[in-house]
Amino acid sequence: MKHLILIGACYLDxxxxxxxxxxxxxxxxxxxxxxxxxxxxxxxxxxxxxxxxTGPSCQSVKLRPHLISCLPSASATATRNILSSFGxxxxxxxxxxxxxxxxxxxxxxxxxxxxxxxxxxIVNFNDLPEMTAGEFQEIVPAFSSEYSxxxxxxxxxxxxxxxxxxxxxxxxxxxxxxxRISVEVEKPNREGLVEIAAEADxxxxxxxxxxxxxYNSPEACLRGEAKSSRASLMFCTWGAGGAGVLRLSGxxxxxxxxxxxxxxxxxxxxxxxxxxxxxxxxxxxxxIEGWGLEAKLAxxxxxxxxKVQKEGFADLTR
Numbered sequence: 001m002k003h004l005i006l007i008g009a010c011y012l013d014x015x016x017x018x019x020x021x022x023x024x025x026x027x028x029x030x031x032x033x034x035x036x037x038x039x040x041x042x043x044x045x046x047x048x049x050x051x052x053x054t055g056p057s058c059q060s061v062k063l064r065p066h067l068i069s070c071l072p073s074a075s076a077t078a079t080r081n082i083l084s085s086f087g088x089x090x091x092x093x094x095x096x097x098x099x100x101x102x103x104x105x106x107x108x109x110x111x112x113x114x115x116x117x118x119x120x121x122i123v124n125f126n127d128l129p130e131m132t133a134g135e136f137q138e139i140v141p142a143f144s145s146e147y148s149x150x151x152x153x154x155x156x157x158x159x160x161x162x163x164x165x166x167x168x169x170x171x172x173x174x175x176x177x178x179x180r181i182s183v184e185v186e187k188p189n190r191e192g193l194v195e196i197a198a199e200a201d202x203x204x205x206x207x208x209x210x211x212x213x214x215y216n217s218p219e220a221c222l223r224g225e226a227k228s229s230r231a232s233l234m235f236c237t238w239g240a241g242g243a244g245v246l247r248l249s250g251x252x253x254x255x256x257x258x259x260x261x262x263x264x265x266x267x268x269x270x271x272x273x274x275x276x277x278x279x280x281x282x283x284x285x286x287x288i289e290g291w292g293l294e295a296k297l298a299x300x301x302x303x304x305x306x307k308v309q310k311e312g313f314a315d316l317t318r
Contacts, residue, residue, distance in 0.1 A: 001062045003143055004048070004283065007168070008041030008158030009126065010069040010082055011109045015272065020116040031115065036312065037085040038109055040158045040184060041067060043273045046313045047280035047303070049091045054317045057288045066093045068139060070128045076104040096139050100128050111272060118268055133167035140175060152178040156283065159183050162192025169199045184279065188212030198229050202286070204279055205236040218244030219254055226252070237278050245297045255294040257301045270311045277316065278304040
């Protein structure tokens with residue numbers, strides 16, 4: 001059994017769907033309103049939970065998923081709702097989450113989704129104290145004692161607070177040198193993301209981040225960033241353009257998979273969480289023996305393409 005630990009923020013998403021994005025100081029009637037649990041790592045874990053139960057090779061892929069996230073008080077209604085969103089008997093372990101007992105409200109995202117363009121505009125508010133490097137260092141020993149089973153652990157970081165994330169990664173390198181570490185590099189112009197990417201074994205770059213650095217394709221991004229990274233694998237998602245992966249060892253092998261196969265069409269319903277779904281697919285596929293790197297990439301891209309054609313994350317493995 002390998003322990004897959006995801007570290008990132010958990011949000012309560014309020015999603016307003018509108019005919020078109022409103023002008024400033026105007027009024028507009030929404031066509032729908034949905035409230036659901038969000039956050040990059042929790043979304044990824046929701047998909048991983050499905051894959052571990054019913055995905056391809058699920059009998060041979062032995063993963064135990066964990067979430068490390070700052071949540072309101074353990075007795076708060078919001079916290080109970082967030083945890084119950086993973087189902088009655090979740091595979092995800094929440095015992096290492098950081099419960100902020102003086103707080104009752106979760107981090108929140110307010111998302112305006114335009115039917116006209118398919119765009120989404122997100123406004124976040126988070127009053128919860130962020131995890132500190134010291135708190136993380138106190139958690140790490142649990143995975144070498146309570147969960148010790150002779151196998152290495154895999155740690156995945158959202159990359160929200162780069163300075164703290166860098167301290168956490170360097171601590172893992174010192175105390176658990178066999179661990180594998182992956183990071184998500186998503187938000188443009190966030191100081192310190194280059195430094196944490198340089199320390200990881202696997203890196204996931206977003207299109208918006210790549211374009212903010214002047215890259216015009218996944219391959220350009222990956223080959224450009226490879227010059228300053230120790231990573232063995234680097235992924236870059238490109239929205240409707242699919243995604244690419246670069247293996248830094250073995251001569252720099254590169255693969256690209258389009259989001260939509262040639263000659264096919266899809267109906268886009270909900271793009272919120274597509275990147276999180278891709279990461280879930282990639283993390284899962286990387287643990288399937290017998291698949292080549294291009295097949296692993298194709299699985300992650302196909303899963304994300306399936307997700308954008310339906311609301312939310314339910315039943316993706318069908």
